[in-house]
Amino acid sequence: MTTTSPTLILAGHDAGQLDPSTARLVGAARSLGRAVHVLVLGPAGVAAQAAALDGVAQVLHAEAAALPNAETVARVLAGLLPQHGAVLAAHTLLPRAALPRAAALAGAAFLADVTALLPEGRVVRPMYAGGVLATVQVHGPVLMTLRASAFDAVGDAAAAPVVALPAITADERSRLVGREVATSARPDLTRARVVIAGGRGVGAAEHMQLVEALADRLGGAVGASRAAVDAGFAPNAIQVGQTGKAVAPELYLAAGISGAIQHVAGIKDAKVIVAVNKDPDAPIFSVADIGLVGDLFEVLPALTAALPAR
Amino acid sequence: MHILVPVQRVVDHNVKVRVKSDGSGVDTAGVKMSINPFDEVAVEQAVRLREQKVAMKVTVVACGAAIAQDVLRTGLAMGADAAILVDTAGVTPDALGLATLLKAVAEREQAQLVLCGKQAIDDDLGALGPMLAALLDWPQAVSVNRLAVEGGQVQLGCDADSGLEQWQLPLPAVLSVDLRLCDPRSITLPNMMKAKKAPVTTLAAADLAALPAATTTVLSVVEPPARSGGVKVADVAALIDHLQRLPALQA
Numbered sequence: 370m371t372t373t374s375p376t377l378i379l380a381g382h383d384a385g386q387l388d389p390s391t392a393r394l395v396g397a398a399r400s401l402g403r404a405v406h407v408l409v410l411g412p413a414g415v416a417a418q419a420a421a422l423d424g425v426a427q428v429l430h431a432e433a434a435a436l437p438n439a440e441t442v443a444r445v446l447a448g449l450l451p452q453h454g455a456v457l458a459a460h461t462l463l464p465r466a467a468l469p470r471a472a473a474l475a476g477a478a479f480l481a482d483v484t485a486l487l488p489e490g491r492v493v494r495p496m497y498a499g500g501v502l503a504t505v506q507v508h509g510p511v512l513m514t515l516r517a518s519a520f521d522a523v524g525d526a527a528a529a530p531v532v533a534l535p536a537i538t539a540d541e542r543s544r545l546v547g548r549e550v551a552t553s554a555r556p557d558l559t560r561a562r563v564v565i566a567g568g569r570g571v572g573a574a575e576h577m578q579l580v581e582a583l584a585d586r587l588g589g590a591v592g593a594s595r596a597a598v599d600a601g602f603a604p605n606a607i608q609v610g611q612t613g614k615a616v617a618p619e620l621y622l623a624a625g626i627s628g629a630i631q632h633v634a635g636i637k638d639a640k641v642i643v644a645v646n647k648d649p650d651a652p653i654f655s656v657a658d659i660g661l662v663g664d665l666f667e668v669l670p671a672l673t674a675a676l677p678a679r
Numbered sequence: 680m681h682i683l684v685p686v687q688r689v690v691d692h693n694v695k696v697r698v699k700s701d702g703s704g705v706d707t708a709g710v711k712m713s714i715n716p717f718d719e720v721a722v723e724q725a726v727r728l729r730e731q732k733v734a735m736k737v738t739v740v741a742c743g744a745a746i747a748q749d750v751l752r753t754g755l756a757m758g759a760d761a762a763i764l765v766d767t768a769g770v771t772p773d774a775l776g777l778a779t780l781l782k783a784v785a786e787r788e789q790a791q792l793v794l795c796g797k798q799a800i801d802d803d804l805g806a807l808g809p810m811l812a813a814l815l816d817w818p819q820a821v822s823v824n825r826l827a828v829e830g831g832q833v834q835l836g837c838d839a840d841s842g843l844e845q846w847q848l849p850l851p852a853v854l855s856v857d858l859r860l861c862d863p864r865s866i867t868l869p870n871m872m873k874a875k876k877a878p879v880t881t882l883a884a885a886d887l888a889a890l891p892a893a894t895t896t897v898l899s900v901v902e903p904p905a906r907s908g909g910v911k912v913a914d915v916a917a918l919i920d921h922l923q924r925l926p927a928l929q930a
Contacts, residue, residue, distance in 0.1 A: 395755050439809065440818060465819045469806035473778055473813035478894030479806050491898065496802050500696045501705060501900045508894055543817040543852075546834075547845035557841075561928055587928065605824070605859070606842050611800075612858055620926035629696065637906060641925055643918070658909035661918045671915045676922060 375404035375426065377453035379446065379464060380419050382411050384436055387418035390459040390517035390562070397520040398457055399424045400486055406453065410437050410445060413635055416531050422505075423526035431534040439466035440540035443645070446471035450500075450510055460514040468512040478511040484519040498634035504558040518617040518638065520557070556590050558607055563589030563679075564618040564639070566609055568632075569596040570625020570646060570665055577602055579669040588679040592616065594626045608633035626667040628653025680734045680828075680850070682725040683895050684759065684906045685811075686718040686741050689748045689801045702899045705801075714750040717796025719757075721856045723863040724826060725794050726758035733828045736764045738788055742767055742780050748879055752842035756866040756874035763788075774802075776890045778810035783887035785815060790851070792833075797822050797855040808855030818848045824859040 376398040391407065398405045404426040409416040417432040431445065446456055456471070458464035460482045462603065471478035477528030485493040490507045504533035531615070558564065567580040577591070584591045593609055595605030609616055611631040621639035625646060626632060633656050636642060645668045654660040661668060690696055691711040693843035696733030699706045700888075721774060728734040736810075740764040741747040747763035751762040765780050768805060771807030772780060793812075805821070822841075828850075833847045884890065912918050922928055 413683065424866065439821070442811075443809070443813065458843055458859040462822065464820065465805055466809055468809075468817065469774070469804075470809035470813040471739055472806070472894075473775060473810035476775070476891060476894075477809070479774065479804070480895060481804050481806070495903070496900070497690070497696045498800065498803065499903065502903050503900045504898045506896045506898050508892070508896070511894070540742070542847060543820060543848040545805070545844055546847045548839065548842065549844075550839075550842040592714045604842075605838065611803075620922075621926055631692075637903065642906070645918075654911065656906040658906075659918065659921050660908070661915070662911065663915065668918070670913050672919060672922070675919045676928060679928070 372404060374454040375406045375476065376401055376409045376451060377429075377456045379442070379456060379458035380407050380409045380411075380415065381459050381461060381464075382415045384411055387413070388416050388459065389522065389617065390461075391419060392422055392522035393517040393520045394457050394459060394515060395422050395424050395516055395523045396472035397486055399523065401455070403454070408445070408449065410442060410537065415592060417528070419442060419526045419678060420531050421525045423523040425529045427529055428531040429534050431537045433537065434504050436463070437537065437539060439463060439470060440543060441537060442467035443470035443474060444540060445537055445559065446512065449478060450475045450512070454510055456512040458514050459517045464514050468656050471569065472512045475510065478509060480505060480507070480509050480513040483499070483515045484511050498632070499637055500630070526588050539627055555584060556588070558590045558592055558609070559614050559616055561616070561618050563592035563620045564609070564616050565589055565622045566592030566594065567597050567602065567624050568594035568626030569600060571597055571602050572625075574602045577664070577672045579666065583622070583669050583673045586676060586678055589618070590621075594632050595629070596627075623653055623657070624669055626653055627651045628656065630636065680726060680791045681738065681788060682792045682794060683781075683785050683788055684718065684721050684725050684737060684739045684754065685777075685793070685795045685807065686739050686750045686754055686765060686800045687715040687796070688712050688741065688743065688747045689715045689799055692716055692800055695874045698900050698902050701818045702901060704732045704900055705896065706855065712749070713841060714753045715799070715858060716797050717798060718754045719753070719863045720858055720860050721796055722757050722759060723792040723861050724856060726848070727861065728828065729760070736794070738763060738790070740765065740781065740784050742772060742777055742884065744769070751879055752874045752877070753866070754875045756870045762877065762879045764879050764881045765884050765887065766881055770884070770890065773808040773891055773893050773895060774804055774810055774896055778814055779891060779899040781887050782813050785811070788886070792850060793853040795853070795855050797857050805855070807891050812853035815851070815853065817851050817853050817897070819853045819855075820846050820848060820853045822855060822857045822923055823854045824857045824858060826854070
């Protein structure tokens with residue numbers, strides 16, 4: 370990152386819509402003071418959405434029908450790295466698989482879950498499940514995943530030019546053969562303003578309805594602790610914590626969650642943490658802004674009835 | 680099939696880490712160290728494949744100082760057949776350095792499958808699997824939580840951002856595994872005693888590969904601003920009162 374070459378952002382998308390994290394990555398990249406290019410491996414419509422983001426100088430577009438696998442994305446990124454000093458992507462699963470592979474192909478640096486970009490090639494990222502924050506010096510070209518919620522999104526502006534890349538040669542060895550998508554009318558867990566989460570204290574899968582009812586009342590997302598997922602109360606996709614998802618809502622309400630270090634690691638960026646637990650000594654109370662020692666089977670329905678619908 | 684399982688020695692996951700007083704790193708003096716929990720799952724899966732006769736041999740490998748033998752012996756006690764220590768002569772390789780050494784070991788051992796943890800719980804980087812796969816030019820999968828080997832192909836269930844994905848890869852391949860893949864067995868005392876006496880092959884890093892120059896340097900670490908506990912309210916009515924005043928819940 371000592372050159373003045375442009376910064377390249379790998380756009381996230383679902384083969385139809387540009388992921389909103391891309392606007393935040395553009396915001397982060399602009400702070401580096403270099404031209405911002407966005408790479409779209411996908412349909413032309415997504416490239417057009419990326420071109421409209423304020424601060425984007427150019428969109429590099431390669432047509433891809435389905436989402437390319439990590440090996441293919443890595444190959445494209447490694448090829449583009451010589452013209453771009455830094456590659457940024459959201460800290461989601463495809464970039465987390467593709468960027469380190471590209472870094473090894475190119476002999477470049479890789480950093481994950483970066484929360485701040487500092488001058489002169491320094492960045493901040495958590496280690497030890499958020500137990501410490503490290504300031505890291507990057508030497509030379511770098512690929513990194515960013516925690517998008519830590520950066521402000523840019524708005525729209527006049528469309529930037531879209532440059533077509535040569536057709537990509539896919540690495541077809543690993544093949545996606547099926548997908549189980551968790552469909553939900555609720556907001557995305559990692560972007561929700563309100564998250565209501567249940568833990569082991571929920572006691573049974575059918576009791577997650579109490580958590581869901583309050584989430585729906587408040588227009589929020591539903592989360593679960595690892596203990597609740599392991600016990601089969603909730604699906605993997607909504608697990609919050611070190612081995613699940615990191616959330617940063619304005620309100621996080623933990624019901625029947627004891628608050629293991631690994632869970633707290635995933636919620637420490639929440640603005641307000643509310644804990645409801647029967648055990649007055651549960652560690653969750655030491656990080657909660659508002660705590661209530663009580664039975665979630667009484668508290669959750671009472672909150673659902675009393676709080677205004679959104 | 681020969682499975683190679685790289686294992687890392689990390690601060691035990693139950694220890695609350697402390698920053699050194701000069702901020703140069705995390706204090707590991709006198710702190711309990713253990714096998715990285717994700718790597719422990721990889722060892723368990725590899726041993727199960729050997730027990731199912733899908734694999735013929737499981738080798739655990741660690742890179743670092745002689746002290747890393749303790750995590751290799753954990754792997755041996757769980758049922759690994761052989762252990763290799765790559766002595767880095769006091770150098771702590773970064774992810775790319777580690778992948779460079781492991782590539783040489785994988786080739787030397789003629790491994791057809793590498794199973795590793797999806798991340799180490801110290802740096803939380805998650806780079807080792809994809810980097811090693813890149814250097815070997817093998818296909819890869821990350822965050823594997825279901826695995827079956829059928830006729831030279833692996834059938835996988837992997838985490839996705841929303842839900843799960845099923846992947847099919849030809850061997851050889853590098854897979855990084857999630858904690859959900861399987862539960863590591865508990866180690867019996869006789870197995871631990873046997874593992875203590877088992878041979879560990881030591882290789883000098885310099886004889887395997889030249890380490891690339893470091894691509895990143897940790898300048899300093901700090902503890903994040905602590906979240907202090909706030910108020911405890913007496914009853915549901917008081918909680919409702921607090922919540923109604925939150926900006927997040929204003930219409």
